[in-house]
Amino acid sequence: MDIESFINLTLTNWILAAIPLFLLLVLMLTGKVSVPLAAIASYFLCLLIAIVWFGADSSLIVIASLKGISLSVFVLAIIWASVFLYNIVNHAGAMKAMGQHLLKTTSDKMLHGLLLGWCFSGFIQGVTGFGVPVAVVVPLLVIAGVAPIPATVAALIGHSWAVTFGSLGSSYYSIQLVTGIEQSVLGPTMAVMFILPILMTGFAVAVIVGGKDAMMKASGIIVAVGSAMAFVSWGVTVVGAPQLASTVAGLFGCAVMWIWIRGISHGSSAPGASTNEVPTPQEAVEPNISFHRAFSPYYLVVGLTTLVQIPWIKDYLATFSWGVDYPGTVTSLGWEVSSVDQYAALELFTHPATLIVMAALFTLPLFRSSIGSFGGMVRSAVRKTYQQSSSSTIAVVFMVAMTLVMQHSGMIGVIAGGLALGSGSIFPMISPFIGLLGAFMTGSNTNSNVMFGALQVETARVIGANIVVVASSQSIGGSLGSAVTPAKVLLGTTLIGIPGSEGNILRKGLMYCIPMVMIVGIQTVVATRLL
Known part of the structure; x- marks a missing residue:
């Protein structure tokens, strides 16, 4: 995709292309209708505009919609598996036990928020991604x-x-491949530009969990841990292993936070030591399951994910996959999408959903004393998973x-x-918002980078901006924007049983996401002028 592709852009085209997205956002943010209904209404409006204005025909609509279903199955499998695992662990009493252990360490929920919601979630994203950090961390934060x-x-x-550096580098490699920028240049530059987003x-997590006063008291540990994670991430990219940057940085952050919390629990005086203490009845109860046994399903998820990344194992298991071949499409206006084989292929033994379900089933014997009949437990978990996930399934599809x-109709392009050409010299400021848009629309920073990476670099060349900085900005915007993707929001609300809260969560998420992306835009402007 290059800049010439958009030479016939008009304001009317741009407005019409944006209307379905605008409708979806308005309906979700206002909460006037359910999320599935908002998705259905936006979909059919999109069909109308694509056919009437952008030259789509019935075959294009069918092919694109079927590809959407294929991609939905990939995403929904993770949601279903995550909810199933949660129901198994919760029924066994392991969730309650984890909460009791956490509260024994410290009653400061803000510190739990930083450890779990910031450091540990980053580590899990580094290894797995695909919504698994949300699936693991949200229930833990609730019980804390x-x-x-x-x-x-x-x-x-x-x-x-x-x-960006998570999922063992999938998003990073996508932007590197579509732009052709050398890894030795792109990785370290992007890692430096991630210093501000990490902090x-x-x-943001401290404010969300503990409030502004708690955040101010804990600013020292946030800066210390954030700087350490940023430095580790940069160092890992410098030595040529960008696929491990998030994993190693998140693990290092967890270690520093754990040491900090342990120091506080032994009476050390430090920022955050006395904020937001929340006594609960759980504090008086001795857990009947050890923390490591309670957490064993999630250990196994991480372990299995790491195992299947070993090259010879990964190559062998990749042969067990299933996907659908789709023909190419072209609109009457000339917008063309190439044919694709094995689209959104499900690798049966390496897909995150498979690994999550395996972890749930393999750890059942550890909870024998708590769950009674294995068969009854599994049937109950399946039934609850269906009840919890049916609404979000419709919305995601x-x-x-x-x-x-x-x-496929060219509307996203x-x-x-329009954003790229209309912004002119201030394009670097807009660059991360294009990344955010791609992540929001597709639910994936990887897809955002594939869709818009080349466009961003081509636009940067036209206006004389530094292409490495702009490419980094694209992926950073998509990385931050992945926080507000509807699929992840639905995963969170489904897991903890608060359907109908999606609009509220999306509003709150955007309150933090938009300013952060704006700051990344300012950083990009400054960097393009200095480099």
Whole structure:
């Protein structure tokens, strides 16, 4: 995708292309209708505009919608598996036990928020991604005393710093491949530009969980841990292992935070030592399950994910995959999408959902004394998973289908191209917002980078801006924007049983996400003028 693709852009085209997205946002943010209904309405409006104005025909609509269903299955499998695991662990009493252990360490929920919602979520994102950090961290924050909505927002915002270098580098490699920038240049530059986002997400989590006063008292540890994670991330990219940057940085942050919390629990005086103590009845109860046994399913998720990344194992298991081949499409206006084989292929033994379900089933014997009949427990978990996930399933299918129709009809290209060409010399300020747009629409920073990475670099060349800085800005914007993707929001609300709260969570998430992306835009402007 290059700048010439958008030479016939008009304001009318841009407005019409943006209307379905605008409708979806308005309906979700106002909460006037359910999320599934908002998704359905936006999808059918998108079809109308694509056919009448952007030259889509019936075959394009069918192909794009079917591709949307294929991609939805990939995403929904993770949601279903995560909810299933949660129901198993919760029924066994392991969630309650984890909460009791956490509260024995410290009753400061803000410190729990930083450890779990910021550092630990970043580590999990580094290894797995695909919504798993939200699935793991949100329930833990709730049992640590954080209210459900702040817990969900904290996990969403808190893990977003780790997305680009997370999932073992999938988003990073996508931007590197589509732009052709040398890894030795792009990785370290991007890591330096991530210093501010790492710190900002830490401060945001502290405010979300503990309030502004608590954040101020804990500013020292946030700066210390955030700087350490940023330095480690940069160091890992310098030595040529960007795929491990988030994993190692998140693990290092967890270690520093744990030492800090242990120091506080032994009477050390430090910022955050006395903020937001929340006594609960759990504090007086001795856990009947050890923390490591209670947490064992999540250990196994991380362990299995790491195991299947070993090259010879990964290559062998990759042969067990299933996907659908789709033909190419072209609109009457000439917008073309190439054919694709094995689209959104499900690698049966390496897909996150498979690993999550395996972890749930393999750890059942550890909870034998708590769950009674294995068969009854599994049936109960499946039934609850269906009840909790049915609404979000409808919403995800129609949202993703709408996105694919917009992509195949050229509507997303028009939106991004309009932002790029309309911004002129201030394009670097807009650059991270294009990344955010792509992540919001597709639910993936990787997809955002594939869609808009080349466009960003081509635009930077036209206006004479530093292409490495702009490419980094694209992925950073998508990384932060992944915090407000509807699929992840739905995952959080589904897990902890607060359906109907999606609009509230999205509003709160955007309150933090937009200013952070704006600051990244300012950083990009400054960097392009200095470099």
